[in-house]
Amino acid sequence: MPELPEVEALRLGLNKKILDKKILSVQVLKPKIIAGNGIKRIASEAKTKKFKEGLKNKKIKNVQRIAKNLIFELDDKSILLTHLKMTGQLVFVDQKREKTLGGHPITESYINDLPNKHTCLVFELNNGKLFYNDVRMFGYMLHYKNTLEAREKGHFKNIGLDPFQKEFTLPYFKNEIREKNKNIKTVLLEQSVVTGCGNIYTDEICFASKILGERICKNLTDKEITLLYKNIKNILALAIEHGGSSVSNYLLADGSRGNYAKLHKVYGKAGQKCLVCKNILQKKIVAGRTTVFCPHCQK
Numbered sequence: 109m110p111e112l113p114e115v116e117a118l119r120l121g122l123n124k125k126i127l128d129k130k131i132l133s134v135q136v137l138k139p140k141i142i143a144g145n146g147i148k149r150i151a152s153e154a155k156t157k158k159f160k161e162g163l164k165n166k167k168i169k170n171v172q173r174i175a176k177n178l179i180f181e182l183d184d185k186s187i188l189l190t191h192l193k194m195t196g197q198l199v200f201v202d203q204k205r206e207k208t209l210g211g212h213p214i215t216e217s218y219i220n221d222l223p224n225k226h227t228c229l230v231f232e233l234n235n236g237k238l239f240y241n242d243v244r245m246f247g248y249m250l251h252y253k254n255t256l257e258a259r260e261k262g263h264f265k266n267i268g269l270d271p272f273q274k275e276f277t278l279p280y281f282k283n284e285i286r287e288k289n290k291n292i293k294t295v296l297l298e299q300s301v302v303t304g305c306g307n308i309y310t311d312e313i314c315f316a317s318k319i320l321g322e323r324i325c326k327n328l329t330d331k332e333i334t335l336l337y338k339n340i341k342n343i344l345a346l347a348i349e350h351g352g353s354s355v356s357n358y359l360l361a362d363g364s365r366g367n368y369a370k371l372h373k374v375y376g377k378a379g380q381k382c383l384v385c386k387n388i389l390q391k392k393i394v395a396g397r398t399t400v401f402c403p404h405c406q407k
Contacts, residue, residue, distance in 0.1 A: 112304025
């Protein structure tokens with residue numbers, strides 16, 4: 109699943125291509141995608157009709173992000189909200205057949221024949237077409253009258269602050285962390301305090317902070333919490349700058365691969381030498397996820 113830096117890089121790329129473009133029409137090829145965000149979704153002709161009619165002739169004024177959700181803001185104040193989940197993908201093809209794409213997975217055969225069997229939605233804009241593809245169909249695209257309605261329906265329930273919000277301060281982070289009787293990796297992965305720290309970046313943040321991911325939050329010192337706070341902001345910002353990690357076949361909005369994987373210190377490197385102390389990096393399951401760490405550098 110793409111993490112915050114990958115979604116943010118995709119957002120920035122799409123903003124260069126589709127701002128102030130009008131949605132001329134919408135094809136709904138897989139009604140499940142617009143029927144809800146749960147495991148069980150009930151598609152209907154009424155939902156499909158409402159979705160299509162609600163978007164027709166609307167202009168895309170901005171593409172924002174809340175956690176790992178992309179928010180397409182329209183000129184009537186309504187929003188088109190999408191989460192790519194495991195295999196969602198957005199591909200914009202302009203009138204010259206040039207592609208702007210991002211998502212997971214990406215292959216040449218997957219994007220050269222559009223729409224294809226995995227295409228769920230097609231948005232015809234006045235400068236090209238935007239395709240939403242999804243192999244496993246865990247993702248979704250939902251239309252709300254505004255962001256408030258999405259929040260009222262519980263869409264962002266239990267989601268913490270974005271690490272780049274001004275409200276994400278060190279006092280806020282310290283206060284939230286001190287109350288948690290869980291290990292730090294669990295807290296970062298569950299997104300309830302701060303969003304965007306998936307498995308990749310949690311391992312990198314913990315290593316940079318010299319803290320084992322299994323440490324219990326309430327037992328961390330002020331110094332350790334401060335290091336975590338600084339590294340959350342610094343590592344995620346650096347990952348965005350490098351287009352994310354693209355550790356599998358996730359591509360960015362310009363079709364390129366994120367380069368932050370080249371800067372990984374521990375993620376995916378179990379059995380290799382630690383870049384700091386030269387001891388062998390180890391792995392274990394923490395918070396249900398494979399966790400790579402240095403037993404010498406991290407305490």
